[in-house]
Amino acid sequence: MESTYFLSSSNSHQEPAVYRQALVNKRHCKAFVSLRSVNSRSGETGCVTRKTATSVQISTGPLELDGVFEASHDQKELFAATGRPCIAAVKEGRPCAVLNYGQSGSGKSYTTNCFLQLAFQELFKGKSQASTAPPAAQSSSLSDTGCDQDAPSTVRISIVEEYQGKLVDLVDPAAIAQTSSVGLSGHSQHIITCAQDGSQMVDAAMKKRHTGSHKLNSRSSRSHLIIIFHVETTISPANAPRSAPAKTSATFSLVDLAGSEKLRQTQTNGHMKNEAMHINSSLSALQLVFRQLADRRSSHISHRNSQLTMALKDCLSGQGPLNLVGHISSDVASAAETAATLKFVHGARKMEVRRSPASSPTKKGRAELEHANAQLQQANRDLAEQVETLKGKLSSCTASPSSVSSHISSSLPSGSESSTAFTSPSGAPSPIASTVPSGSKSSPAASSSSASHGCVCVFENLDRHIRNEPPAVTSWLSDSADSFLWLDEYEAAIQRALCQKAQQDEANTRICQLESEILGLQGQLAQAGRDAVEKLESQASGFQDCIRQLELETILRQQQHAEDIAQAEAKLAVQAADFQAQAAFLQAETECQMEEAAADAQSRLNAQALDEQDHISRVEMAAKAMQQEHAAAIEQAEAAWQLQVANVEVQAQQLQECLNTCESQNLSMQQHHTAAMDAAQTQRAAQAAEVQHRLHLAKAQQAKLLQQVSAAELAADSRIQALAVNMAEQHACIGVLKSDRSHLQEQQKAACADADRQQEELAAAAATVASATAAKVQAAAEAAALRTACALLQQRVTRLGDGIAAVTKSAKGHLVTWGLVHPWALS
Numbered sequence: 001m002e003s004t005y006f007l008s009s010s011n012s013h014q015e016p017a018v019y020r021q022a023l024v025n026k027r028h029c030k031a032f033v034s035l036r037s038v039n040s041r042s043g044e045t046g047c048v049t050r051k052t053a054t055s056v057q058i059s060t061g062p063l064e065l066d067g068v069f070e071a072s073h074d075q076k077e078l079f080a081a082t083g084r085p086c087i088a089a090v091k092e093g094r095p096c097a098v099l100n101y102g103q104s105g106s107g108k109s110y111t112t113n114c115f116l117q118l119a120f121q122e123l124f125k126g127k128s129q130a131s132t133a134p135p136a137a138q139s140s141s142l143s144d145t146g147c148d149q150d151a152p153s154t155v156r157i158s159i160v161e162e163y164q165g166k167l168v169d170l171v172d173p174a175a176i177a178q179t180s181s182v183g184l185s186g187h188s189q190h191i192i193t194c195a196q197d198g199s200q201m202v203d204a205a206m207k208k209r210h211t212g213s214h215k216l217n218s219r220s221s222r223s224h225l226i227i228i229f230h231v232e233t234t235i236s237p238a239n240a241p242r243s244a245p246a247k248t249s250a251t252f253s254l255v256d257l258a259g260s261e262k263l264r265q266t267q268t269n270g271h272m273k274n275e276a277m278h279i280n281s282s283l284s285a286l287q288l289v290f291r292q293l294a295d296r297r298s299s300h301i302s303h304r305n306s307q308l309t310m311a312l313k314d315c316l317s318g319q320g321p322l323n324l325v326g327h328i329s330s331d332v333a334s335a336a337e338t339a340a341t342l343k344f345v346h347g348a349r350k351m352e353v354r355r356s357p358a359s360s361p362t363k364k365g366r367a368e369l370e371h372a373n374a375q376l377q378q379a380n381r382d383l384a385e386q387v388e389t390l391k392g393k394l395s396s397c398t399a400s401p402s403s404v405s406s407h408i409s410s411s412l413p414s415g416s417e418s419s420t421a422f423t424s425p426s427g428a429p430s431p432i433a434s435t436v437p438s439g440s441k442s443s444p445a446a447s448s449s450s451a452s453h454g455c456v457c458v459f460e461n462l463d464r465h466i467r468n469e470p471p472a473v474t475s476w477l478s479d480s481a482d483s484f485l486w487l488d489e490y491e492a493a494i495q496r497a498l499c500q501k502a503q504q505d506e507a508n509t510r511i512c513q514l515e516s517e518i519l520g521l522q523g524q525l526a527q528a529g530r531d532a533v534e535k536l537e538s539q540a541s542g543f544q545d546c547i548r549q550l551e552l553e554t555i556l557r558q559q560q561h562a563e564d565i566a567q568a569e570a571k572l573a574v575q576a577a578d579f580q581a582q583a584a585f586l587q588a589e590t591e592c593q594m595e596e597a598a599a600d601a602q603s604r605l606n607a608q609a610l611d612e613q614d615h616i617s618r619v620e621m622a623a624k625a626m627q628q629e630h631a632a633a634i635e636q637a638e639a640a641w642q643l644q645v646a647n648v649e650v651q652a653q654q655l656q657e658c659l660n661t662c663e664s665q666n667l668s669m670q671q672h673h674t675a676a677m678d679a680a681q682t683q684r685a686a687q688a689a690e691v692q693h694r695l696h697l698a699k700a701q702q703a704k705l706l707q708q709v710s711a712a713e714l715a716a717d718s719r720i721q722a723l724a725v726n727m728a729e730q731h732a733c734i735g736v737l738k739s740d741r742s743h744l745q746e747q748q749k750a751a752c753a754d755a756d757r758q759q760e761e762l763a764a765a766a767a768t769v770a771s772a773t774a775a776k777v778q779a780a781a782e783a784a785a786l787r788t789a790c791a792l793l794q795q796r797v798t799r800l801g802d803g804i805a806a807v808t809k810s811a812k813g814h815l816v817t818w819g820l821v822h823p824w825a826l827s
């Protein structure tokens with residue numbers, strides 16, 4: 001049984017997308033131009049000309065491309081450059097595509113039809129007749145032609161159009177063609193076995209394609225046509241590398257895009273206008289995808305913008321050739337469209353194969369996928385081992401005819417030869433002799449299993465001969481009845497062989513079952529892969545949607561932020577203007593306030609100076625008042641003292657007068673002797689007691705005056721101390737004022753002058769206080785003088801007392817002497 005393995009095909013329906021992504025950046029899109037030199041509309045030509053085989057001349061200079069062909073006669077060359085490499089690639093298992101792009105009426109459909117015929121020829125090269133055999137047989141027959149070593153074993157075709165955003169299967173309308181994250185799916189696939197088949201199918205499908213008539217094209221395509229060739233190729237062993245798989249599968253897409261239209265030029269209305277809008281919209285989506293694929297900075301490919309780009313996702317993946325044919329006209333009236341087509345086609349050359357973020361799975365998804373793949377590969381290996389084991393068992397059950405015959409020979413009676421054993425006694429050749437090689441002997445020990453196949457062959461041959469030629473065999477059997485004594489043994493061998501054949505059939509059945517299981521598992525593997533891919537792609541599409549949503553939100557937010565920033569800037573400008581105005585106002589206000597503060601400070605200083613002056617004047621007045629009070633007190637004290645002194649002097653004079661009177665009376669009494677002596681003595685004693693009393697009073701008054709003087713001195717001292725404290729406080733205030741004045745420059749001078757003036761005044765006050773102190777000293781001196789006078793007065797009083805005592809003693813002596821009084825009366 002021939003084992004077939006799929007190559008690592010890039011077909012999206014057989015492998016996860018992660019393995020389909022090429023990792024190397026390289027250019028994969030080639031740009032070609034099909035130039036129609038017609039002047040149907042404007043009558044002028046020459047807006048573009050073919051310069052070389054790979055460049056066109058336009059107004060701005062030459063434009064390099066991968067190939068430039070004259071549409072009128074170069075269709076085969078164009079196909080050779082664009083279609084044939086794709087056919088070769090699809091046979092190698094790489095997906096590829098040819099896209100026809102251009103203005104309406106530029107010849108895209110014409111070229112597509114030519115390409116189809118040429119592609120069929122290329123695919124079925126060497127096979128001219130359609131085979132009537134069933135597909136399985138066709139597959140083998142295609143590869144067995146020997147014309148093309150790698151001719152496709154199976155070619156299936158799908159024809160789908162994208163019309164107004166919907167996909168339509170043009171071969172089987174019942175099929176629901178749709179796109180998903182893995183590309184196009186659900187479309188019908190139809191095996192074709194020859195170019196004729198393909199042409200008929202395409203012709204039938206083309207009749208169903210949406211077309212319309214407008215000014216530029218009487219049969220204008222109103223849809224994008226996608227013709228997909230699903231090609232499976234069995235590579236001959238000679239071509240296949242030793243370890244390479246032997247079968248490939250891939251798709252070749254031939255795309256006839258609807259023409260880009262300017263409504264003004266085509267002059268379409270109503271329904272066709274709608275169609276044109278859809279066409280232009282999907283072409284714009286395609287252009288965007290091409291631009292994104294050509295732009296390395298672009299991280300997102302917008303396949304989902306249209307059904308067309310979704311359906312062509314595989315073709316654009318860059319795993320196989322992508323040939324873009326731009327159809328242009330040299331008509332000057334089409335210059336704008338020609339320029340646009342050239343720009344698009346030329347820009348597509350920059351497209352590079354790269355990992356598409358749109359299809360790249362997430363890390364987690366990739367890990368899951370790789371894990372699942374590893375498991376599936378392990379299961380595949382296990383199954384392959386089982387198959388190999390069963391194959392070994394089968395081969396051990398299989399033997400060559402020679403071994404069977406030898407086994408049969410060994411089973412014959414001894415001495416009998418196989419050649420005679422199968423020869424009739426009449427010498428007629430045995431009908432089965434040819435099945436048993438003569439003279440072949442094998443060891444009797446040969447296994448019955450190795451003999452089984454030979455026995456079966458012999459038996460089948462015999463059976464066939466019996467059925468085909470019954471009389472000959474019957475006669476041969478009857479003639480040889482005696483010679484077939486070993487028939488029983490032969491029958492036994494046949495039984496054994498049949499038994500082994502049954503075992504072999506069973507093994508074959510088991511192998512078939514296992515193969516079908518393998519196929520089922522492979523299908524499951526593929527399905528699991530597809531499911532996983534689909535899941536990942538759906539996740540990726542979800543992510544894309546999220547990313548798009550986020551991008552949209554980001555753009556909206558950016559716009560909102562820009563607006564906010566503009567508003568904020570406007571507000572800030574207004575606020576800045578306000579602030580400036582406020583700052584100017586505040587500055588003016590501050591200056592006014594400073595001026596006012598300076599004026600206030602000045603006035604306060606002036607007021608303080610005035611207050612100080614008032615205070616000093618008050619202090620001075622208080623000092624003056626105290627001095628006056630002190631002086632008054634001193635004067636009062638002096639007056640009181642003088643009054644007292646005067647009183648004492650008066651009393652002393654009065655006492656002197658009394659003494660004089662007493663002396664005169666004493667003289668009179670001396671003249672009148674005894675009676676008057678007692679009365680005079682008593683009177684003198686009473687007078688002396690009164691004088692003593694008055695002296696005592698005078699002394700008390702003197703002491704009181706002395707106390708008053710000392711109290712006045714204490715009060716004066718305390719007043720002087722209070723004045724000194726006040727003066728110290730005034731000095732402190734002056735210091736504070738000085739420090740304040742130091743901070744105020746110009747005003748300080750006046751304040752200092754005032755302070756100096758106040759200082760001077762204070763000095764004057766101090767001088768006044770000093771003079772008051774001097775006056776106090778003087779008063780003290782006067783008090784001392786008063787005290788001295790008092791002492792003198794005391795001495796005079798003492799002397800007066802002594803005189804009085806002496807007078808009294810002399811008077812008493814005279815009285816005793818005179819005998820007026822007895823001495824003892826005087827003691």
Ligand SMILES: Nc1ncnc2c1ncn2[C@@H]1O[C@H](COP(=O)(O)OP(=O)(O)OP(=O)(O)O)[C@@H](O)[C@H]1O
Binds near residue numbers: 073105220222257327
């Ligand atoms: N190379 C050519 N040789 C001769 N005739 C041509 C060639 N190319 C186009 N034509 C003719 O020009 C006409 C318009 O061509 P075609 O329908 O292929 O244009 P188109 O690009 O497919 O237009 P649309 O986009 O509107 O479908 C057809 O009648 C076609 O036969």
